[in-house]
Amino acid sequence: MLVIDGLSVEFMHYSSALRRSTMQVIHGLQLNVNAGEVVAVLGSSGSGKSVLAHAILGILPANARFSGRMFFDGVELTPARQAELRGREIALVPQSVQYLDPLMRVGQQVRYAVKSGDAAAAQRQIFARYRLAKAVERFFPFQLSGGMARRVLVSTASISGARLVIADEPTPGLDPAVIKAALGRFRELADQGCGVMLITHDIASALTVADRVAVMYAGVTVEVARSEEFTNEGDRLRHPYTRALWQALPQNGFIPIPGAQPRYGAAHTGCAFAPRCLSATADCSTAKPEARELRGGLVRCIHAS
Numbered sequence: 001m002l003v004i005d006g007l008s009v010e011f012m013h014y015s016s017a018l019r020r021s022t023m024q025v026i027h028g029l030q031l032n033v034n035a036g037e038v039v040a041v042l043g044s045s046g047s048g049k050s051v052l053a054h055a056i057l058g059i060l061p062a063n064a065r066f067s068g069r070m071f072f073d074g075v076e077l078t079p080a081r082q083a084e085l086r087g088r089e090i091a092l093v094p095q096s097v098q099y100l101d102p103l104m105r106v107g108q109q110v111r112y113a114v115k116s117g118d119a120a121a122a123q124r125q126i127f128a129r130y131r132l133a134k135a136v137e138r139f140f141p142f143q144l145s146g147g148m149a150r151r152v153l154v155s156t157a158s159i160s161g162a163r164l165v166i167a168d169e170p171t172p173g174l175d176p177a178v179i180k181a182a183l184g185r186f187r188e189l190a191d192q193g194c195g196v197m198l199i200t201h202d203i204a205s206a207l208t209v210a211d212r213v214a215v216m217y218a219g220v221t222v223e224v225a226r227s228e229e230f231t232n233e234g235d236r237l238r239h240p241y242t243r244a245l246w247q248a249l250p251q252n253g254f255i256p257i258p259g260a261q262p263r264y265g266a267a268h269t270g271c272a273f274a275p276r277c278l279s280a281t282a283d284c285s286t287a288k289p290e291a292r293e294l295r296g297g298l299v300r301c302i303h304a305s
């Protein structure tokens with residue numbers, strides 16, 4: 001349904017009239033989302049997840065430049081096609097609640113997303129499902145708590161009838177029952193034939209619904225694995241960073257990895273993870289590892305086998 005082939009995104013900054021600098025935040029990213037599946041995109045803060053979501057929807061800010069190609073249903077996504085599909089075939093659950101219209105009652109905003117049938121009934125049903133009281137439909141966005149606003153955003157995307165739903169951190173700050181309902185709803189949309197891209201920091205809850213997991217580090221996908229490969233010590237995983245994320249979960253011993261993701265990922269040659277990697281060798285810092293297929297998944301690590 002969605003094919004991303006070699007996407008790169010950089011931001012331009014003008015520090016003065018004559019000095020322009022660019023900062024590359026996504027480097028040659030490859031990713032597919034098929035109809036009927038939930039693909040989780042995992043990565044720490046600043047790894048480029050929201051920029052990826054905005055690139056797919058065609059809503060990058062004016063100072064962004066991108067290259068690479070994206071296809072939806074086999075047809076290239078041009079800016080005109082993105083504008084046509086946005087909110088109709090492709091829906092975003094935005095990371096920030098700033099995306100709600102501050103001057104419109106939230107019930108009405110959600111009803112706008114419904115394309116056929118009884119919009120009011122659909123809105124009330126979805127609000128009940130996310131435990132939003134009946135009175136909330138008459139609220140303006142400023143009257144919502146952070147968690148309520150998030151539930152309103154998830155409601156909007158999940159009744160939009162879109163075939164591809166991109167959910168950017170839809171669950172932080174929500175209580176466990178609502179997280180379960182929201183994730184369950186994404187699973188259900190996929191089971192009905194939608195494609196779902198679930199962007200999150202939270203591996204544990206992503207694994208409860210995702211078919212595949214794409215792991216981002218410093219603007220590239222370092223691995224794409226199937227959810228069932230996250231077991232035991234992570235022996236079936238392909239990339240040392242994915243294994244490190246898995247082992248850092250409380251149930252897997254809380255084993256941390258020292259160091260931090262490089263800022264913007266551009267200032268290094270070779271593998272961005274090498275400075276933190278226990279298996280790194282001299283070869284790791286000479287060239288950026290290419291993405292390659294391995295055991296039905298994808299990896300960017302010269303040592304993965």
Ligand SMILES: Nc1ncnc2c1ncn2[C@@H]1O[C@H](COP(=O)(O)OP(=O)(O)OP(=O)(O)O)[C@@H](O)[C@H]1O
Nearest residue numbers: 011025043044045046047048049050051052061264
């Ligand atoms: N409009 C912009 N101008 C310049 N730099 C930007 C802009 N938007 C994002 N960036 C930079 O791009 C990088 C990736 O940001 P992005 O928001 O995609 O991260 P993220 O993975 O979504 O993080 P988080 O988990 O915190 O939401 C960051 O270093 C950020 O500072």
Ligand code: NI
Nearest residue numbers: 049050051095
């Ligand atoms: Ni983000």
